[in-house]
Amino acid sequence: xxxxxxxxxxxxxxxxxxxxETLVTEKTEYQDLAxxxxxxxxxxxxxxxxxxxxxxxxxxxxxxxxxxxxxxxPNPRHVLIVGGGDGGVVREVLKHPKVEKVVHVxxxxxxxxxxxKYLPEIAVGLSDPRVEVIVGxxxxxxxxxxxxxxxxxxxxxxxxxxxxxxxxxxxxQGIYEALKEDGMFVAQTDNPWFKSDLIRKVNxxxxxxxxxxxxxxxxxxxxxxGLWAFQIGSKKHDPLAVELDIDFLNKMETKYYSPAIxxxxxxxxxxxxxxxx
Amino acid sequence: xxxxxxxxxxxxxxxxxxxxETLVTEKTEYQDLAxxxxxxxxxxxxxxxxxxxxxxxxxxxxxxxxxxxxxxxPNPRHVLIVGGGDGGVVREVLKHPKVEKVVHVxxxxxxxxxxxKYLPEIAVGLSDPRVEVIVGxxxxxxxxxxxxxxxxxxxxxxxxxxxxxxxxxxxxQGIYEALKEDGMFVAQTDNPWFKSDLIRKVNxxxxxxxxxxxxxxxxxxxxxxGLWAFQIGSKKHDPLAVELDIDFLNKMETKYYSPAIxxxxxxxxxxxxxxxx
Numbered sequence: 007x008x009x010x011x012x013x014x015x016x017x018x019x020x021x022x023x024x025x026x027e028t029l030v031t032e033k034t035e036y037q038d039l040a041x042x043x044x045x046x047x048x049x050x051x052x053x054x055x056x057x058x059x060x061x062x063x064x065x066x067x068x069x070x071x072x073x074x075x076x077x078x079x080p081n082p083r084h085v086l087i088v089g090g091g092d093g094g095v096v097r098e099v100l101k102h103p104k105v106e107k108v109v110h111v112x113x114x115x116x117x118x119x120x121x122x123k124y125l126p127e128i129a130v131g132l133s134d135p136r137v138e139v140i141v142g143x144x145x146x147x148x149x150x151x152x153x154x155x156x157x158x159x160x161x162x163x164x165x166x167x168x169x170x171x172x173x174x175x176x177x178x179q180g181i182y183e184a185l186k187e188d189g190m191f192v193a194q195t196d197n198p199w200f201k202s203d204l205i206r207k208v209n210x211x212x213x214x215x216x217x218x219x220x221x222x223x224x225x226x227x228x229x230x231x232g233l234w235a236f237q238i239g240s241k242k243h244d245p246l247a248v249e250l251d252i253d254f255l256n257k258m259e260t261k262y263y264s265p266a267i268x269x270x271x272x273x274x275x276x277x278x279x280x281x282x283x
Numbered sequence: 284x285x286x287x288x289x290x291x292x293x294x295x296x297x298x299x300x301x302x303x304e305t306l307v308t309e310k311t312e313y314q315d316l317a318x319x320x321x322x323x324x325x326x327x328x329x330x331x332x333x334x335x336x337x338x339x340x341x342x343x344x345x346x347x348x349x350x351x352x353x354x355x356x357p358n359p360r361h362v363l364i365v366g367g368g369d370g371g372v373v374r375e376v377l378k379h380p381k382v383e384k385v386v387h388v389x390x391x392x393x394x395x396x397x398x399x400k401y402l403p404e405i406a407v408g409l410s411d412p413r414v415e416v417i418v419g420x421x422x423x424x425x426x427x428x429x430x431x432x433x434x435x436x437x438x439x440x441x442x443x444x445x446x447x448x449x450x451x452x453x454x455x456q457g458i459y460e461a462l463k464e465d466g467m468f469v470a471q472t473d474n475p476w477f478k479s480d481l482i483r484k485v486n487x488x489x490x491x492x493x494x495x496x497x498x499x500x501x502x503x504x505x506x507x508x509g510l511w512a513f514q515i516g517s518k519k520h521d522p523l524a525v526e527l528d529i530d531f532l533n534k535m536e537t538k539y540y541s542p543a544i545x546x547x548x549x550x551x552x553x554x555x556x557x558x559x560x
Contacts, residue, residue, distance in 0.1 A: 012299070018322035020287075024295035045295035046477075063476070066552065199340070199504050200323075225502065225510040225552070227476050232509015233502040262552040273547035275343065275502070275539040 011042060013056055015230035016200050021057075023047060023228075029124050034116040036168045041124045047228060049125055051092055053117070053163055057228045064094050064128055066262040067194075067234065070224035072098035073263040074271065075157055075192045075238060076105070077255055078245035082156045083107065086184070088144030088172065090161030091117030097131035099159075101258050108137045109155075113168055115141045145171045148180040155185055160193035165204065173204065175211040178239065182215050188242040198223075198278045199231040209282045212239040220245050221282050222271040224262065235278070246272055288319060290333055292507035293477050298334075300324060300505075306401050311393040313445045318401045324505060326402055328369055330394070330440055334505045341371050341405055344471075344511065346540040347501035347548065349375035352434055352469045352515060353382070354532055354545055355522035359433045360384065363461070365421030365449065367438030368394030374408035376436075378535050385414045386432075390445055392418045422448045425457040432462055437470035442481065450481065452488040455516065459492050465519040475500075475555045476508040486559045489516040497522050498559050499548040501539065512555070523549055 009025040027043040040052045048061030059067065072095050076082050083106045087095050091112035099108055110132070112118055118139065121129040132139060140147065144160070158181050162169040171177055172193070181191045195201075195208045205221070212219045216239035226234045238245060245268070255265045274282075286302040304320040317329045325338030336344065349372050353359050360383045364372050368389035376385055387409070389395055395416065398406040409416060417424065421437070435458050439446040448454055449470070458468045472478075472485045482498070489496045493516035503511045515522060522545070532542045551559075 010297075016323055018301035019324075020299040022289070022297040022299060046293055047296075065554075223502075225500075225508070227508035227510065231502070231504035233504065261554045264553050264556075266550045267552060270547040270550035273543045275544060276541050277342075277538045279541075 011044070011050070011052070013052070019200075019230070021228070023050065023057075030120050032116060034114050036114045039114070039116055039120065041120055050228075051121065051125060054167055056164060058163065059092055059094060059125070059128065060228050061125070061127065063227050065260070066224050067226050067229070068094035068098045068128075069260050069263040070234075070236060070271065071095050071159055071161055071192060071194065073258075073260065074222060074236070074245055074268055075159070075190055076102045077250055077268055078240075078243050078248045079157055079188075079190055080243065080248070084154065084156050085109070086111070086147075086155045086158045088148070088158070088160045088162065089113075089169070090159075092121040092125055093118070093129035093132040095159055095161050096134075096137055097128065100131045100134055100136065106136065109140065110137055111140045111142055111144045111147045113141070113143055145177055145180070148177065148184050151184045153183070153186055156189055158185060158189070158191035160191065162194065164196060173208060178211050178215050181239070182241075185241060190238060190240040190243055192236055192238045195235045195237045197229065197231040197233055198235055198281060199233065202281050205235055205237075205281050208237055212237060216240055218242070218244050220272055221274060221278070223274065223278065224271060288321070288327070288329070290329070296477075296507070298505070300327065300334075307397050309393060311391050313391045316391070316393055316397065318397055327505075328398065328402060331444055333441060335440065336369055336371060336402070336405060337505050338402070338404065340504050342537070343501050343539040344503050344506070345371035345375045345405075346537050347513060348372050348436055348438055348469060348471065350537065350540040351499060351513070351522055351545055351548060352436070352467050353379045354527055355517075355520050355525045356434055356465075356467055357520065357525070361431065361433050362386070363388065363424075363432045363435045365425070365435070365437045365439065366390075366446070367436075369398040369402055370395070370406035370409040372436055372438050373411075373414055374405065377408045377411055377413065383413065386417065387414055388417045388419055388421045388424045390418070390420055422454055422457070425454065425461050428461045430460070430463055433466055435462060435466070435468040437468065439471065441473060450485060455488050455492050458516070459518075462518060467515060467517040467520055469513055469515045472512045472514045474506065474508045474510055475512055475558060476510065479558055482512055482514075482558050485514055489514060493517055495519070495521050497549055498551060498555070500551065500555065501548060
């Protein structure tokens with residue numbers, strides 16, 4: 007028997023991944039969670055039938071969520087990560103020695119539990135002493151904390167189910183207030199081919215709140231279209247104008263990000279540039 | 284009834300595209316050809332079951348095959364295109380006023396015929412007076428012409444079926460000889476995620492023949508992994524060192540390529556950089 011996982015990335019476009027073994031399928035309090043072992047990508051985490059991460063390609067998303075913004079902030083001591091219970095972004099954040107404390111707020115404890123068990127390469131950072139893991143609502147956490155964080159990262163699922171509030175204007179306003187006076191935040195905002203309206207909306211919202219906004223992209227082969235968008239909002243530091251610590255960044259162990267990629271990832275194909283004009 | 288086109292992009296990874304209507308399916312002398320109308324991508328050409336181009340995303344591949352190299356050559360008067368019978372690359376090449384003549388060698392006349400009929404937006408350039416269409420073998424054409432072309436573009440299918448010889452060292456040597464003393468060529472070389480060996484091999488071959496080699500990438504959502512690689516071999520002009528005609532390039536109508544993308548597309552993710560070190 008051949009077992010294939012199918013994800014409809016849009017109503018009329020999908021991907022199929024051949025499965026070796028099903029490790030977990032569970033209906034948690036928030037979503038359908040599955041971890042399967044696949045032939046092409048190794049172990050793979052899915053939520054509500056959508057690929058979240060795989061062992062083969064996880065590095066691009068996690069590195070590209072963490073490094074462009076951390077390399078742009080001169081002193082990112084206190085970092086908040088909302089979502090991303092697999093721990094991949096945490097692992098990357100911890101590569102920056104200036105980071106003293108990471109608060110990681112994930113709504114679904116099962117994502118953390120099963121990632122630790124079945125995706126230890128990704129979840130490795132979750133047990134680091136600098137990391138405080140809070141099982142709770144990121145939206146609430148943002149609104150309960152003012153002037154606290156240097157950097158906020160929103161590693162959400164697509165705006166379906168528990169992630170819906172994380173794409174609302176009020177959430178971005180809350181992030182602005184949770185950040186210190188030179189704080190910055192980044193959120194994944196899906197892809198320009200099938201979700202151009204979402205990218206436009208988030209960009210517009212963030213432009214109204216933050217003086218500096220930047221969109222950049224990275225290639226994630228298991229995500230729709232392979233071209234993933236990340237949106238930065240910043241109070242003071244501009245990722246395109248800051249002087250990068252090239253020596254440190256060149257030494258940092260990565261497989262996708264580099265100081266040259268830092269500059270290049272903000273250069274958008276013309277049709278993407280149009281979305282954020 | 285729901286009709287879906289499925290392509291196994293690797294043995295264990297595939298895409299599915301929902302089909303509205305089947306326009307052509309034909310076993311030509313060289314390959315299985317189909318053109319279908321799809322919900323997500325509009326009309327779509329497939330050869331031997333692999334997506335070649337779609338109305339929605341064709342611009343990225345065609346622009347990114349044509350413009351980085353033409354913008355890098357000071358006087359690309361005489362251009363040869365091998366393959367690409369749909370005419371998309373021809374259309375883009377004709378945007379450069381310095382191009383006086385395009386020789387287009389496609390092995391399968393049926394690709395040309397059906398593209399003209401069903402994909403007129405793409406095939407539009409094929410009837411331009413500057414274009415000479417030759418139905419024939421690109422491999423032979425290269426070996427029969429010496430010191431003739433300023434620019435050669437290889438718009439082949441994957442190295443399966445009729446395209447196999449187009450990835451061999453002898454073909455690249457032939458291109459070197461078919462080029463004038465400051466000639467340049469570009470070939471698509473598949474993707475770094477699933478075809479790293481091919482990219483390594485082609486890059487090694489071309490490095491042995493041409494003094495200047497450059498790899499760049501572009502996002503094509505209907506191609507495996509969404510990250511597509513293009514390899515340049517050049518006798519004299521370096522796409523990263525030439526002075527671009529920014530005024531002209533800014534005015535040129537494109538949806539993906541821009542002078543800024545020209546610089547950025549050569550910046551490779553670290554794991555891709557490793558393949559061509």
